Amino acid sequence: xxxxxxxxxxxxxxxxxxxxxxxxxxxxxxxxxxxxxxxxxxxxxxxxxxxxxxxxxxxxxxxxxxxxxxxxxxxxxxxxxxxxxxxxxxxxxxxxxxxxxxxxxxxxxxxx
Amino acid sequence: xxxxxxxxxxxxxxxxxxxxxxxxxxxxxxxxxxxxxxxxxxxxxxxxxxxxxxxxxxxxxxxxxxxxxxxxxxxxxxxxxxxxxxxxxxxxxxxxxxxxxxxxxxxxxxxxxxx
Numbered sequence: 001x002x003x004x005x006x007x008x009x010x011x012x013x014x015x016x017x018x019x020x021x022x023x024x025x026x027x028x029x030x031x032x033x034x035x036x037x038x039x040x041x042x043x044x045x046x047x048x049x050x051x052x053x054x055x056x057x058x059x060x061x062x063x064x065x066x067x068x069x070x071x072x073x074x075x076x077x078x079x080x081x082x083x084x085x086x087x088x089x090x091x092x093x094x095x096x097x098x099x100x101x102x103x104x105x106x107x108x109x110x111x112x
Numbered sequence: 113x114x115x116x117x118x119x120x121x122x123x124x125x126x127x128x129x130x131x132x133x134x135x136x137x138x139x140x141x142x143x144x145x146x147x148x149x150x151x152x153x154x155x156x157x158x159x160x161x162x163x164x165x166x167x168x169x170x171x172x173x174x175x176x177x178x179x180x181x182x183x184x185x186x187x188x189x190x191x192x193x194x195x196x197x198x199x200x201x202x203x204x205x206x207x208x209x210x211x212x213x214x215x216x217x218x219x220x221x222x223x224x225x226x227x
Contacts, residue, residue: 033215042116042204042218043155086152100216102155 004091004103012109013079021074021106023089030093032072033100034063037086046074079110114140118205118219125195125226132191133203133222141207141217144182146190149202149221158203161188195226 005024013019023032031050035043047056049065049072056063060083062075076083089103115138125131137144144161159167159180167180182188192199202221208214 041220042206043216044218045215048215088154099157104154105152107152 004089004101006087006089006103006106008106009104010107010109012111015080015110015112016078017110019076019079019108021076021087021108022071023073023091023103024071025091026070027091028069028093029091030069032065032069032092033090034072034074035088035090037088037105038084043086043088076108079108081110081112084108084110114138114207114209114217116141116205116207116217116219118222120222121220122223123225125224127196127226129195130191130193131195131224132189133205135188135190135205135219137186137188137205137207137217139186141209142185143208143211143214144188145206145208145216146178146180146188147204147206147218149204151202151223155204158190161190192224195224197226200224200226 007022031048033048034046036046037043047058047063049063052069053067054065060077064073072089087106091101117136119134123131146158147155148158149155157170158173158178159169161167161180161182163182163185177193179191202223204221205219206216208216
């Protein structure tokens with residue numbers, strides 16, 4: 001089973017701060033998805049990155065796929081309390097073939 | 113986006129009993145999956161629910177413990193059999209339009225506590 005490592009595992013910041021979450025693997029993925037999950041809800045897809053070096057922006061969120069397609073990052077600018085949640089990356093392909101492999105998750109808390 | 117509903121939303125069960133979780137999806141999805149998640153942690157795929165045939169289980173999960181049905185395209189059930197406290201977890205149903213790697217739409221989950 002290939003491993004998708006996320007860091008940090010926990011992050012507590014003040015409103016207005018910037019942050020970056022990392023998703024790393026030794027395997028190459030054909031694409032990578034980012035989900036956010038709020039308490040009592042299922043994960044919701046934020047973005048899918050496909051091309052090595054690709055950068056996608058979703059309002060204050062910036063997603064990047066590494067050139068070698070082994071890693072990805074999520075950067076949030078001027079975090080707000082509404083950004084609080086569990087952020088999960090999920091890799092497609094690699095040694096797991098067509099299976100979607102989820103990372104361990106990053107629990108983000110943004111304090112007002 | 114697809115709409116996925118699950119019930120019950122939570123339950124507290126006694127050791128040795130079984131619980132069946134229901135999942136209803138709208139017609140936009142063709143693939144259905146069942147996951148397990150410890151609160152605040154990652155998701156582990158239990159199985160792919162196949163319409164009209166036996167589910168496809170991942171390593172470490174067996175049909176006797178987690179029987180799954182999918183009698184039609186939009187409905188599936190997961191049973192957690194002969195429960196033990198180790199089965200306490202959140203169970204999530206998801207659906208996607210084309211494949212496991214397509215966008216997955218998740219239900220709200222069922223929080224199970226086994227005493």
